[in-house]
Amino acid sequence: SNIVYNGESNIAKVSHITKNYNSSNQVISTYTDVYEYPTFDEKLNPYLVVPKDYNILYATFHPEAVVRLSPNNPKSMKFSNAFLPAPQETMYSYTYDQQGYVITKGTQRFLYKEIK
Numbered sequence: 001s002n003i004v005y006n007g008e009s010n011i012a013k014v015s016h017i018t019k020n021y022n023s024s025n026q027v028i029s030t031y032t033d034v035y036e037y038p039t040f041d042e043k044l045n046p047y048l049v050v051p052k053d054y055n056i057l058y059a060t061f062h063p064e065a066v067v068r069l070s071p072n073n074p075k076s077m078k079f080s081n082a083f084l085p086a087p088q089e090t091m092y093s094y095t096y097d098q099q100g101y102v103i104t105k106g107t108q109r110f111l112y113k114e115i116k
Contacts, residue, residue, distance in 0.1 A: 001017075001066065002014070008040065010037065010067075010070040011037060011069060012037055013035065014034070014066045016034075016063035017030060017032050034078075035077055040074055040075060041094065042072060043094070046101065046102045049112065055068045073105075076091045076092060077089070077092070092105060
């Protein structure tokens, strides 16, 4: 994957190349998925409390999850590839607690526990 950062250390764009092989291990087709994150909020990304190695491993299989390594939360994502007539845009909405931590992202809930 190719990763482009914006000026605030957030990931602005991820280009992920997929290669398909035949039984002789020759490349028979290649396509690129592009994930763009044009704007971010100013709050802390909840995935920063998850071990970085986990987020990197998860993103290996889900390239759109690379954005979890950003310090802030994306407000939207634009997805495009050669198979789509136009980019698809997904808007994200968050609710925050009094300390500014994300507690919901759409229907996904985040629960923070103190490690003892």
